[in-house]
Amino acid sequence: MAHQTEVSHHAPEEEHPTSTGINNRKLLMWVFLSSDCLFFGSLIATYMVYRGQSLVGPYPVDIIDVPITTISTFVLLCSSFAMVRALAATNEDRQGGIIFWLLMTAFLGTIFIGFQVYEFNLFREEGLRIDTNLFGTTFFTLTGFHGAHVTLGIVWLLGLAWIARKGRLGPKTALDVELAGLYWHFVDIVWIVIFTLIYLIGGFDTGPAGDPSLVPHSITGFLGLI
Amino acid sequence: MATLTDVIDRPSSQSGLWSWITTVDHKRIGVLYGVTAFIFLLLGGLEAGVIRLQLAVPDNTLVDPDTFNQMFTMHGTTMIFLVIMPLSASFFNFVIPLAIGARDVAFPRLNAFSYWVFLFGGLLLNASFLTNQAPDAGWFSYANLTEKPFSANQGLDYWALGLQVLGVSSLAAAFNFVVTIVNMRAPGMSLMRMPLFVWMTLVTSILLVLAFPVITVGLIELTFDRNFGTNFFVPEGGGDPILWQHLFWVFGHPEVYILILPAMGIVSEVLPTFSRKPLFGYPVVVFSGVVIGIMGWAVWSHHMFTVGLGPVAVSVFMITTMLIAVPTGVKIFNWIGTLWGGQIDLKTAMLFALGFVALFIVGGLSGVSHAVAPSDNQQQDTYYIVAHIHYVLFGGALFGIFAGVYYWFPKLTGKLLHEGLGKLHFWLYFIGMNVTFFPMHYLGLN
Numbered sequence: 001m002a003h004q005t006e007v008s009h010h011a012p013e014e015e016h017p018t019s020t021g022i023n024n025r026k027l028l029m030w031v032f033l034s035s036d037c038l039f040f041g042s043l044i045a046t047y048m049v050y051r052g053q054s055l056v057g058p059y060p061v062d063i064i065d066v067p068i069t070t071i072s073t074f075v076l077l078c079s080s081f082a083m084v085r086a087l088a089a090t091n092e093d094r095q096g097g098i099i100f101w102l103l104m105t106a107f108l109g110t111i112f113i114g115f116q117v118y119e120f121n122l123f124r125e126e127g128l129r130i131d132t133n134l135f136g137t138t139f140f141t142l143t144g145f146h147g148a149h150v151t152l153g154i155v156w157l158l159g160l161a162w163i164a165r166k167g168r169l170g171p172k173t174a175l176d177v178e179l180a181g182l183y184w185h186f187v188d189i190v191w192i193v194i195f196t197l198i199y200l201i202g203g204f205d206t207g208p209a210g211d212p213s214l215v216p217h218s219i220t221g222f223l224g225l226i
Numbered sequence: 227m228a229t230l231t232d233v234i235d236r237p238s239s240q241s242g243l244w245s246w247i248t249t250v251d252h253k254r255i256g257v258l259y260g261v262t263a264f265i266f267l268l269l270g271g272l273e274a275g276v277i278r279l280q281l282a283v284p285d286n287t288l289v290d291p292d293t294f295n296q297m298f299t300m301h302g303t304t305m306i307f308l309v310i311m312p313l314s315a316s317f318f319n320f321v322i323p324l325a326i327g328a329r330d331v332a333f334p335r336l337n338a339f340s341y342w343v344f345l346f347g348g349l350l351l352n353a354s355f356l357t358n359q360a361p362d363a364g365w366f367s368y369a370n371l372t373e374k375p376f377s378a379n380q381g382l383d384y385w386a387l388g389l390q391v392l393g394v395s396s397l398a399a400a401f402n403f404v405v406t407i408v409n410m411r412a413p414g415m416s417l418m419r420m421p422l423f424v425w426m427t428l429v430t431s432i433l434l435v436l437a438f439p440v441i442t443v444g445l446i447e448l449t450f451d452r453n454f455g456t457n458f459f460v461p462e463g464g465g466d467p468i469l470w471q472h473l474f475w476v477f478g479h480p481e482v483y484i485l486i487l488p489a490m491g492i493v494s495e496v497l498p499t500f501s502r503k504p505l506f507g508y509p510v511v512v513f514s515g516v517v518i519g520i521m522g523w524a525v526w527s528h529h530m531f532t533v534g535l536g537p538v539a540v541s542v543f544m545i546t547t548m549l550i551a552v553p554t555g556v557k558i559f560n561w562i563g564t565l566w567g568g569q570i571d572l573k574t575a576m577l578f579a580l581g582f583v584a585l586f587i588v589g590g591l592s593g594v595s596h597a598v599a600p601s602d603n604q605q606q607d608t609y610y611i612v613a614h615i616h617y618v619l620f621g622g623a624l625f626g627i628f629a630g631v632y633y634w635f636p637k638l639t640g641k642l643l644h645e646g647l648g649k650l651h652f653w654l655y656f657i658g659m660n661v662t663f664f665p666m667h668y669l670g671l672n
Contacts, residue, residue, distance in 0.1 A: 018409040018410065019408065019409050019410065019411040019415075020408060020409055022409065024332045024333070024405050024409050024410070027404075027405045027408060027409055028332070028333065028401055028402075028405050031400075031401050031404050031405060031435055032401055034435060034436065035397060035401070035435045035436065035438070035439050036439065037439075038436050038437075038439040038440055039439035039440075039442060039443060041439075042439065042440045042442075042443035042444070042473060042476075043443055046443070046447065046458065046469065046473075049466070049469060050464070050465070050466075053464045054464055055463065055464045130450070130454055130455070130456055131454060131455030131456055131457070133457065133463065133464065134457055134463065134464045134465060136456075137450070137456040137457050137458060137463075137465075138458075141446070141447070141450060141456070145446075208464075
């Protein structure tokens with residue numbers, strides 16, 4: 001502490017032990033991810049509340065393509081493996097490996113985003129836009145924000161690869177890679193939940209049963225009161 | 227990265243305006259938060275003044291109905307997001323590092339970022355006045371009044387974006403304080419030795435971390451509905467306006483504790499000091515605060531008893547709401563226990579802390595009466611609720627904050643505030659507050 005003067009700011013979190021032994025930046029990332037859990041939780045809850053409530057088509061059963069998305073899901077899962085390799089290479093100070101696996105992770109993430117762009121375009125051509133029905137509204141919002149998270153992760157990984165190019169990543173700075181990894185794995189796990197709920201379980205949903213002009217039950221309950 | 231941060235000096239001048247703009251020092255950021263929030267307090271008070279003047283005589287034409295709605299909405303939004311939250315943040319910044327023996331917060335630059343984003347969000351929200359399109363759908367902005375056909379001007383867009391920006395600020399600050407309190411305690415400062423204010427800050431910050439993303443999603447959905455033609459809250463498209471109420475109150479109820487817990491923490495510091503006794507039952511006060519933080523997640527639908535959620539949901543939320551009064555009551559008894567047999571010194575800070583306890587009991591009792599759903603059905607949307615919210619937020623949170631201002635001002639400046647003026651301030655506040663809001667209980671129930 002004594003060597004620190006009033007004006008110079010040495011990142012203390014990297015030099016001093018913390019109360020819990022967990023690095024400050026790592027704890028920050030975990031706290032952020034807990035917050036992001038609630039963010040995606042709310043978006044997913046919105047999707048689930050509105051499942052099967054679309055008044056007009058296209059409905060999920062008409063356009064959701066589970067096999068195609070299975071491929072993109074597989075690619076995203078592989079990117080998590082690449083991320084693990086990138087961190088291992090950093091810890092072992094294999095400079096070539098660091099850059100290779102960081103770029104590989106970003107590349108696989110980009111492929112996933114490519115699939116998403118393809119899917120969004122296909123849905124648009126088949127008549128599903130964000131303002132078409134509740135399915136479009138909730139689907140594009142939820143998967144769009146997930147895609148934005150993946151895209152941010154890709155930018156982050158490319159930034160790390162850029163730093164690694166000059167040999168700045170290694171065992172001493174492994175935390176920089178680890179934090180990106182935490183974020184990346186989290187975004188991956190969120191996708192597993194989305195894929196399960198929206199594609200595997202909800203992919204065969206249709207519109208509301210019976211007269212499509214009927215408003216959903218929750219609304220009638222509400223209107224009944226006033 | 228370490229090599230980079232090692233060579234970068236703290237980017238601050240030592241004095242002058244530039245030193246305040248570039249500061250990353252927690253005390254200075256605390257002062258910035260405090261001063262800014264006080265300016266917003268004056269603004270929010272002005273808005274309240276316009277509301278009361280308009281209502282002073284029947285058929286008043288001081289402001290037109292739309293302006294009245296704008297004042298009403300901006301008063302609530304300003305007082306909650308631009309006054310009480312940042313005033314609490316001001317104390318977090320100033321006190322927490324000192325109280326736990328840390329050099330600064332864990333991320334000083336992130337801390338400065340929080341302040342400047344807060345300022346920008348507050349200005350963005352209030353910039354709506356320049357176009358005469360201030361938000362006008364209430365601080366809760368219920369769907370579907372907020373949809374484009376019913377609120378055609380840009381007021382609600384200012385509201386949604388302004389709150390979104392303020393959310394970024396609050397989240398960044400909350401991340402910072404969770405890490406600071408969990409990780410930056412001096413050796414020996416174990417969790418159960420932390421001052422009560424630090425504990426309440428920790429609980430508040432965790433609530434912020436988990437509650438704000440929910441309103442973020444609600445605001446995104448509102449923005450999409452208004453600008454991209456989505457159907458989240460549009461019944462014609464199958465959407466359900468009640469979803470907004472759920473998202474808003476899942477955030478909004480923890481938010482209530484975000485507003486009151488810091489004040490409870492301050493009062494728990496001030497009462498022992500001016501009673502010359504340690505806090506009565508410290509661990510119980512800590513745990514009741516934590517329990518409030520946890521149970522605060524299970525009561526949001528008590529804001530929605532008149533929606534028609536069905537008897538099961540209403541009963542469950544009725545019971546949880548009554549239960550959460552228990553840890554709150556525990557705190558009250560602990561504060562009274564602290565005073566009991568103490569050498570009470572009625573300095574201004576102490577008066578405000580005692581005022582907090584007294585007024586919060588009134589607000590708490592009316593709160594328990596809304597917990598009973600049948601009685602709430604009579605109280606919903608009446609002045610009775612207005613009385614309740616002002617007893618807990620004005621009589622509660624703001625009195626606690628003023629106790630903190632008088633208590634820590636000498637620490638900040640080296641000077642004691644004038645006792646006579648302080649007492650005058652307290653009595654004007656205490657009498658004025660009761661004269662304004664107590665009759666509202668009767669107005670609401672008659």
